[in-house]
Amino acid sequence: MNGFDLKAALKNGERVYGCCTVSPSPHWPAMMAGTGLDFIFIDTEHIALDRSQVAWMCQTYAALGLAPIVRIPKPDPYLACMVLDAGAQGVVAPYMESLEEIRDLRGAVKFRPLKGQRLNKVLEDSSTLDEETAQYIAVHNRNNLLIVNIESVAAVEALDTLLDEPDIDAVLIGPHDLSISLGIAEQYEHPRFTEAMTTIIEKARSRNIGVGYHFSFGLDIAIAWAERGANFIVHSTDYFLVRDALNTELTRFRNKLGDPVRESAGGMESSGPAAI
Secondary structure, rough: OOHHHHHHHHHHOOOOEEEEEEEOOOHHHHHHHHHOOOOOEEOOOOOOOOOHHHHHHHHHHHHHHEEEEEEOOOOOOHHHHHHHHHHOOEEEEOOOHHHHHHHHHHHHHHHHOOOHHHHHHHHHOOOOOHHHHHHHHHOOOOOOOOEEEEEEEHHHHHHHHHHHOOOOOEEEOOOOHHHOOOOOOOOOOHHHHHHHHHHHHHHHHHHOOOOEEOOOHHHHHHHHHHHOOOOOOEEEEEHHHHHHHHHHHHHHHHHHOOOOOOOOOOOOOOOOOOOO
C-alpha cells in the first residue's frame, strides 16, 4: 500500500496492519515486505535513528509497497516536514492534547510547501486558497497521512474538539502511556482502560477516522481491541518479536536436551526501545 491507499482503507473502516521496526539493517526491508504488512512504523521518538537512516528506510519501504509512517519526537511542524522530505508517507506526533498542536501538524502534513502567514490564513479559512494552488497542494500531499497520538486522560477528555479538526486520517492510541495517565499502569484489561479505549475507538470511527494502537504485550488483548472497531494496527516491534521467538526456541532446545534454562541477562520485562 502507498499512503493514498492506506488513507482510503482507514476511512472505509478496513483493517490495515503494520509493525514497528527498530532495525536499520539493509536486509530488513525485503524481509518485512515479505510478511504481508500494509505499512511500516518507524519510531524516532524512542528509537535512536538518525536522519539519513530514516530517509533510506522510508525510500526503501515505499519502493517495496509498504507505506512508511514515522513518529517524530514532538508535535513540531518542522520535524514533520523533515521526515516527509525524507520520504515518510504519514506522520505521527506523540502525546497530543491541544487543538493548536494538531493544527500545526496539519499544516505541515496536508499543506506543504505553504508556510508562515500564508499557511496560517489557510488553516483559519481554507477558502482563502485559490483553486490552482489548492489543486497543486492536493496532488503534492496525496500520499500524506495525518495521524494523532492519543495517550493521556487530557486528550481523551478533549477528544471531541481535537477530532473536529479537518484532515485527520487516523488516531494512534499509546496504550502504555494512556494506562499510566489513568493511574493503572500496564493494566490493559482494567475496566477504566477498556472504557477509555472504547471511547476513543467509537469517537474516531463515528467520524470515519481510522483508529488503532501500537501494542507489543498480548495478542489476545490486541485482537479484542480490533474487534471493538480499531483498524489501524501497529503490531508489536521487530525487537520484541525476535527476542520472544529466540527465547521460546532456545528454551525448547534446552528442555529437550536436558540443559538448564538460563535467565535472560536483561530480563523479560516489558521495557525496551519501543515500549509505549
